[in-house]
Amino acid sequence: MKQKIFLYYLFLIITVVFVAGFLISELSQKYYKDELEKNLKNAAHLIQFQLAENKKIGIPIDYNKSAQQYASVLFPQDISKLSSDKNYFRVTFIDKNGKVIGESEKDYQSMDNHSNRKEVQEALKWNIGRDIRFSKDMKMDLLYIAVFLPSDGVITRVSVPLVQIDKINNIIMLYTGIGVLIALVLTTILAFRFSNMITKPVNELIKVTRDISEGNFSRRVNIKCDDEIEELANTFNSMAEKLELSIAEMNEKNIKFDSIINSMINGVVAVDNQFEVILINSVSCEMFGIKNGPGVIGMNMIELVRNNHINNLLKESIEKNEPYLTEVVIGPPDDKILRIYTSPIKTNTTEQLNAGGLATIYDITNLKKLEQIRTEFVSNVTHELKTPLTSIRGFIETLKSGAIDDKSVAVKFLDIIDIESERLSSLINDILQLSEIENKTKxxxxxxxxxxxxxxxxxxxxxxxxxxxxxxxxxxxxxxxxxxxxxxxxxxxxxxxxxxxxxxxxxxxxxxxxxxxxxxxxxxxxxxxxxxxxxxxxxxxxxxxxxxxxxxxxxxxxxxxxxxxxxxxxxxxxxxxxxxxxxxxxxxxxxxxxx
Incomplete structure (x- = not known):
């Protein structure tokens, strides 16, 4: 918390200093640009006025020479003499087609057409135009002002570098840095003072709370400060004592309940009236292929057990407040036969019929298989025994009817009876051996x-x-x-x-x-x-x-x-x-x- 208080104070003060510096910088730049733009407009209008007067009295105008003269008269012409407190002044004359007809610094005949320049387009449209562009030669922004005199068809453009803006920004950054350093000192002093008053008891509360959350319910706080925090500590200790007693009782009951429920060989699922699971044991989870865990309780039964037969039966038991019994088959891969008993959960109040539903589930898969095996075994044994017995009885009846007097026929029939008897003996021996092996574990x-x-x-x-x-x-x-x-x-x-x-x-x-x-x-x-x-x-x-x-x-x-x-x-x-x-x-x- 100490670190947070320090960071909050630091962030607040630094933000205020930077916002103030930014606003001052913007206002200074705006004021500087407005004044400079105003002076350039006046200079451009003055140049046009003088040229117009000279033209009236018949003096021929050399625009290129005039551009150089005006630039040298108003400001120093040599770039090397440019100092931080003066502006480099440049004059350019352009006709209405964008062609340069006079330039104070360059050879105007080698210059590109200026019809696509923003300030020129605005001047042709509204008689005056402006633009700020970065100059690669001077490596700074330049302010351009262009004034168009329709009667002469000539645009007078003047420009100066915005060197004062850099000076203004440097001064503001200097004072902003000083303000940040002062803010750091003040923030450190205030943060340590306030954090020591607040964080020490809070940290003790946090430590004791953490110990209690990890299961050490005997922990208590010891805070003496004669204010609301001490009252909070006393209330916390009282709450911890009650919580320790309640949790001890609850854990004892839960352990007994979980031991009983999870020791059952049958499945148990209970839901409330919203059909959300409030109880499920491990056997039920195994039956339905559910991963047992904390997220199971509270889930909707329809999402948890995707078997419409079971869900509909449980829902019907809740709605009609009656018990039901059914058998369902779930699977694959291994089909299981389950016997489901559903019943409503009774309440002690008359305001509602029940508090949900309870399903008791019995896995009778093996029982059904044993019944089926027993049925099939009896049927197969009966069939296997009946066939040779029928054959033996048939031949005996034939012998009794007189075939015994024919020696060759009698011997043949007796051989067949002997074969069938041997077959019966083999079958019985195999059944006895199989039964003996099945009943052995060792x-x-x-x-x-x-x-x-x-x-x-x-x-x-x-x-x-x-x-x-x-x-x-x-x-x-x-x-x-x-x-x-x-x-x-x-x-x-x-x-x-x-x-x-x-x-x-x-x-x-x-x-x-x-x-x-x-x-x-x-x-x-x-x-x-x-x-x-x-x-x-x-x-x-x-x-x-x-x-x-x-x-x-x-x-x-x-x-x-x-x-x-x-x-x-x-x-x-x-x-x-x-x-x-x-x-x-x-x-x-x-x-x-x-x-």
């Missing part, structure tokens, strides 16, 4: 074993199946790779992937398995030259009972659970699996498990 029977030994066992088991399909197996396993896992799970994962690669291969095709370790992960690559998978099916092949070609899969004995089991085994060991495939060009599975 696998059992964990042991360390070498991958190449496991792969050899798989090769011996599956070589016969590959030979029947005329598919060549090619296994490449890096030496000395050890994995700590359930050996049977790893075998089951690889057998399911290789078995699929054989089943959906072409005659004379190949199945390639490569196992190697890199960056702390064991990589399994299973690549075949089979029929491939269309891109639209790739994202669904790990679903239970999902088949790209349902008829072909059943004919090959597939249950539709193999890849789902593989996916769950990979997830059980915190790994990942990728699929790349193109219709007609084979499929590649890449499994990565932590070493």
């Amino acid at each position: 696998d059992s029977d964990i042991s360390s074993h070498k991958i190449n030994n496991t792969v050899k066992e798989i090769y011996d088991m599956i070589q016969g199946v590959a030979s029947k399909k005329n598919v060549q197996l090619s296994f490449e396993v890096e030496e000395n790779i050890t994995i700590t896992a359930n050996k049977n799970r790893i075998k089951q994962m690889l057998i399911n992937l290789i078995d699929n690669a054989i089943k959906y291969n072409i005659d004379g095709g190949t199945v390639y398995l490569k196992v190697f370790k890199t960056e702390g992960k064991i990589n399994f690559i299973i690549k075949d030259s089979g029929i491939g998978i269309d891109e639209e099916h790739i994202h669904r092949i790990f679903e239970r009972f999902y088949r790209v070609d349902k008829g072909r899969s059943r004919n090959m004995g597939g249950t539709g659970l193999g890849l789902s089991i593989v996916k769950h085994i990979v997830n059980l060991y915190n790994g990942n699996i990728k699929v790349t495939s193109k219709l007609g060009s084979g499929t590649e599975f890449i499994v990565q498990l932590p070493a």
Whole structure:
């Protein structure tokens, strides 16, 4: 503040001094120019009068000689003799066409036409003209006065440099500088005196206020000056005490309230009658993809949550003062199913029905998905079980009807019943295995074993199946790779992937398995030259009972659970699996498990 007071005083005094100096300078220049212009007009009229008299008595006029004579008579002619207290006087005669016919300083015959000069144009129009122009020769402004005598058709122009203006400006600048120095001294004395009286208690108030704003509510001011500032300090201390108590109570309540609201697993949003948000918890922000922060409170609900269904339901609950329930889907990218309960906020007064609306939000996405999975699973299991059971029952009925007496037919039907029974057994085993893996968070029977030994066992088991399909197996396993896992799970994962690669291969095709370790992960690559998978099916092949070609899969004995089991085994060991495939060009599975 001291600096501001000093600068204000300095600015005020310097401004006054400069304004006064400017006005004096302008008035002096105006007075000087007016007097000089008046003298030049008189001189020009005098020259014209004398020339007119000489012409009347018959004396021939030499304008060039006359210009030199008048210039030397009225003022000194030599420029080098020009002093600060005298004016250089110049006389020029110009005809009405702008041609110079006489000049006191230059060769008039070499001079340009002057018809375009301002003072000449004004003289021709109003018999007298003036102009101020900068002279490159004298490096200063010159005042030109031109007087036109219509009877002679001659313009008499006189000019002098405005040297006195420079003197006037220099004197004014000198006194203005002196005034500024005096202003600086006076301003410094006054600023320090007044600033010490005002800024010291104000600075203490500012310091204490800053401490309070930073959370130190116990700070108080101590000012003794027997004036309004001391009264202000006492009032401030009283206010600080009340503020400290109020904020302490408020913080305690807010902490409890925020802890409760943000600990809820469900979303809560409250709005007032203007539909502005007065409360929202972190769960609601996550549900609606909102960045939680100070700017959220006070926003309009329509701008914050861009879902007309939710906003209209909440608005209707406020307007009709009734609770409502609905389910909405929000998204993308990940669609969420929300169950919304809206109700009015009750008030203790009879002046208004309610103080706004409250929305309680439940994310039931997983619940709906589980219901859908359960429904689909029951439907798929029922369908998969019904098909072989129907076939078995049909053949049994046929055998009972007399086909059992025909030995060849009976053996054929019994073989089919055996195949269907085996299929039922495989399906039930796969369902039990899938259920077992799904319910595990950590696998059992964990042991360390070498991958190449496991792969050899798989090769011996599956070589016969590959030979029947005329598919060549090619296994490449890096030496000395050890994995700590359930050996049977790893075998089951690889057998399911290789078995699929054989089943959906072409005659004379190949199945390639490569196992190697890199960056702390064991990589399994299973690549075949089979029929491939269309891109639209790739994202669904790990679903239970999902088949790209349902008829072909059943004919090959597939249950539709193999890849789902593989996916769950990979997830059980915190790994990942990728699929790349193109219709007609084979499929590649890449499994990565932590070493």
